[in-house]
Amino acid sequence: MAARTRYAPDRGLTARMTATMFLLGLVFVGFVAAIIGIGAATHASDAVIVVFAVVLAGGFAIGSLFYSDKIALSTAGAVEVSPNDGKDAAYLHGIVDRVCALADMPKPRIAIARSPLPNAFATGRNADKAVLCVTTGMMSSNFTPEELEGVIAHEMSHVAHKDVQVMTIASFLAIVAALLIRFSFYGELFGGGGRGRNNNNGGALPIFLIIMGVSIAVYAISFLLIRMLSRYRELAADRSGALLTGQPSALKSALVKVSEGINRIPTRDLRSAEPLNAFFFAPAAHLTRGKSLSTIFSTHPSLERRLAELDKVQQQLNQAR
Amino acid sequence: MGFLDTLLGRTKPVPPKLDDLFALPSAAITLDAGTGFKPTGSGSVCFRPVEGRSFSDVQKEVQELLDMDSGKEGGLPVEATKDSYGFTWLVSSHMSDQLDALVTDLHAVNSSLVDAGFGPQLLCTLVAFRDDRERRLGLIYLYKRGTFYPFAPLDGERRDNALELQVKGTVGDDLKWEPDLARWFPVWGAPGL
Numbered sequence: 381m382a383a384r385t386r387y388a389p390d391r392g393l394t395a396r397m398t399a400t401m402f403l404l405g406l407v408f409v410g411f412v413a414a415i416i417g418i419g420a421a422t423h424a425s426d427a428v429i430v431v432f433a434v435v436l437a438g439g440f441a442i443g444s445l446f447y448s449d450k451i452a453l454s455t456a457g458a459v460e461v462s463p464n465d466g467k468d469a470a471y472l473h474g475i476v477d478r479v480c481a482l483a484d485m486p487k488p489r490i491a492i493a494r495s496p497l498p499n500a501f502a503t504g505r506n507a508d509k510a511v512l513c514v515t516t517g518m519m520s521s522n523f524t525p526e527e528l529e530g531v532i533a534h535e536m537s538h539v540a541h542k543d544v545q546v547m548t549i550a551s552f553l554a555i556v557a558a559l560l561i562r563f564s565f566y567g568e569l570f571g572g573g574g575r576g577r578n579n580n581n582g583g584a585l586p587i588f589l590i591i592m593g594v595s596i597a598v599y600a601i602s603f604l605l606i607r608m609l610s611r612y613r614e615l616a617a618d619r620s621g622a623l624l625t626g627q628p629s630a631l632k633s634a635l636v637k638v639s640e641g642i643n644r645i646p647t648r649d650l651r652s653a654e655p656l657n658a659f660f661f662a663p664a665a666h667l668t669r670g671k672s673l674s675t676i677f678s679t680h681p682s683l684e685r686r687l688a689e690l691d692k693v694q695q696q697l698n699q700a701r
Numbered sequence: 702m703g704f705l706d707t708l709l710g711r712t713k714p715v716p717p718k719l720d721d722l723f724a725l726p727s728a729a730i731t732l733d734a735g736t737g738f739k740p741t742g743s744g745s746v747c748f749r750p751v752e753g754r755s756f757s758d759v760q761k762e763v764q765e766l767l768d769m770d771s772g773k774e775g776g777l778p779v780e781a782t783k784d785s786y787g788f789t790w791l792v793s794s795h796m797s798d799q800l801d802a803l804v805t806d807l808h809a810v811n812s813s814l815v816d817a818g819f820g821p822q823l824l825c826t827l828v829a830f831r832d833d834r835e836r837r838l839g840l841i842y843l844y845k846r847g848t849f850y851p852f853a854p855l856d857g858e859r860r861d862n863a864l865e866l867q868v869k870g871t872v873g874d875d876l877k878w879e880p881d882l883a884r885w886f887p888v889w890g891a892p893g894l
Contacts, residue, residue: 389711397709470858477886478786481824482749484715484845487883526787541710616710623714626751626822627787698753 390619390692397612401550404605408553411598418590429563430591437555445548449489449504449511456501458493458513468492468519475529476512479536483624488512488539498523498641500661502535503544510539522637530631531638531661533621540620543613550606557599564592604677611681615689628694632687638662639683714821718847719811721877725828725840726800728875735871737832742797743893744828745790746810750783751822759817760789763810767793779806782892788824792893803828811844827852829894836861838868839894840876848879858889 415430444451453460461469472490480487488502488510498517504510512535518528538544622628639662662680680686706712732738750756760781767779780792793806807826814820823844830838839852851868853861865885869878879885888894 389709394709394711401708474786474886474889477884478749478788478824481843481845481884481886482715482821483712486881525785529787537712540712542707543710546708546710613710620710620712624712624821626749626756626819629752694753697751698755 390616390689393612393615393619393689397609397616400605400609400612404550404553404602404609407598407601407605411553411557411594414594415591418587418594421587430560433556433559433563437552437559440555441548441552445505445545448544448548449509452501452503453491453511453513456491456493456495456513456515458491460489460491460511468516472514472519475525475532476536479529479533479624483533483536483540485536485540486510488536490514492516492519498638500531500535502539504539505544506542507539512536512539517641518638522641523634524630526625526627526630527634527637529625530621530627530634533624534617534631534661535621537617537620537624538613541613541616543617546613547606547610550609554599554602554606557595557602560595561592561599564588564595607677607679610679614680615686618686618690619693622690622693623697626697628690628697632690635662635683635686635690715845717811717815717820717823717844719808719815719844721847721849722804722808722811722826722842724876725804725842728840728872729800729828729830731872731875732830732868736868738830738836738838738868739832740797740800740803741829741831742795742799742803743792744803744807744826745792745891745893746807746826747784747788747790747824747888747891748814748819749787749822749824750789751819755817756819756822759813759819763813764791766809766813767791767806780892784890784892790892794893800828825888827888827891827894836864837894838864839888839891840868841888843879843884846879846884847877849876850879850885852885852888852891852894854887854889854894858887860887 419430452458461472463470463473469490469492472492476487476490486507488504488507489512491511491513493513493515495515496517497515498520500512500514500518502510502512512532514528514532518531523531618631622631625631660680681689729740750760764779764781780794782790782792784790791810793803793810795803795806807828811820811823811826814823825844826842827839828842830840832838837854839854840849841852842849851865853864853868855861
């Protein structure tokens with residue numbers, strides 16, 4: 381059937397994302413095995429800090445999942461709007477209504493943030509609790525309705541893909557590792573020395589060092605993998621958004637305009653938007669052009685990469701029957 | 702969406718549900734009996750155009766197909782308009798007593814787009830009604846949900862919610878109504894209304 385080929389999933393992207401998540405899972409399993417091994421070789425009191433770190437990290441993850449909408453909105457200084465709150469709000473609601481009707485999704489709450497930076501983000505732990513936030517810079521006349529709609533379709537794809545949940549779960553490991561680095565550092569300072577003197581077999585003192593070393597390695601690897609996963613999910617959202625609106629070119633030109641706008645704005649504004657980067661349509665720190673080391677650390681793919689992937693969508697939609 | 706699709710960041714485009722549209726003619730009789738609203742004979746299909754030649758060819762074919770039909774029955778040609786949100790509306794006009802023919806026309810648009818593989822682009826269909834006091838009413842069919850909702854615009858972008866709920870109550874089970882009121886979105890200035 382023609383419909384099946386026109387909207388076929390991108391196998392390459394799926395394969396790369398699967399590989400990334402598999403590696404992340406592998407690091408997780410290796411980490412747990414190492415901790416259990418260390419725990420078995422030492423006293424129960426050392427295992428307590430590991431349990432404590434896991435519980436605390438779980439608390440962080442659940443907390444950030446439940447309050448993600450409130451935290452993101454207050455960080456961005458965004459205000460929720462209803463369709464009666466003026467012309468811009470009514471227009472935004474109109475676009476979101478249509479995108480949601482096309483995608484058969486519940487309508488999210490909508491917020492507008494006062495910022496000259498053209499950008500948008502969506503957050504919230506599930507589709508029913510989602511919030512879509514657009515900056516006033518994005519609502520300006522620089523963007524055509526099709527471009528704004530492309531950006532909104534991209535954000536709604538993040539909601540449909542449950543990206544907030546997936547990334548929170550993916551980050552869980554990194555939070556545990558980061559906590560263990562800190563705990564073992566303090567453990568070494570205050571507990572380790574005293575115990576080493578009482579226990580002359582020499583086993584207790586290096587335990588903290590081993591935990592610290594393992595944690596640092598796990599943190600570094602999972603950090604890179606999470607960034608990689610984030611970039612793949614951006615590409616997936618670009619793709620779904622463009623397929624939904626049927627206008628990949630509008631999304632492309634919106635991407636170019638957003639990145640140009642971001643590069644023009646002074647750094648003072650950029651710093652205030654930084655913590656939210658992972659959720660934004662395009663990161664506020666400049667979009668990297670070309671290949672460099674910074675590509676592996678960034679939450680978003682390069683502009684060229686995103687445009688190239690959208691070219692594929694364009695060809696797919698335009699293929700003959 | 703399945704667990705695997707969530708994990709891999711895939712969304713399947715939602716195929717449209719077409720069959721429930723044919724409940725409209727019988728519901729229109731109930732509506733007339735209960736509220737005095739009669740079909741005006743005009744209706745429209747709203748869809749998201751896809752960029753590129755493939756889609757514009759399909760759209761041209763659909764228009765030619767409908768124009769051929771309307772020529773035979775003395776109807777008006779099909780009119781395509783683009784709204785401020787970038788959606789295309791194909792407006793088909795018939796005599797006010799030819800609701801069956803209108804629904805057949807609207808269905809022809811749907812099935813042409815679906816056959817060409819553009820089913821996910823369909824947004825909604827609107828059939829216009831009017832009463833003796835010249836009040837306007839649209840019954841809107843949401844393709845992705847397979848449900849209807851009423852839309853009664855007043856002057857100055859306000860809607861007559863009381864009338865909309867009255868219509869829903871009057872027609873009752875003759876149509877599948879959209880239960881989620883948040884999805885009853887307004888279509889201000891919709892062509893044909």
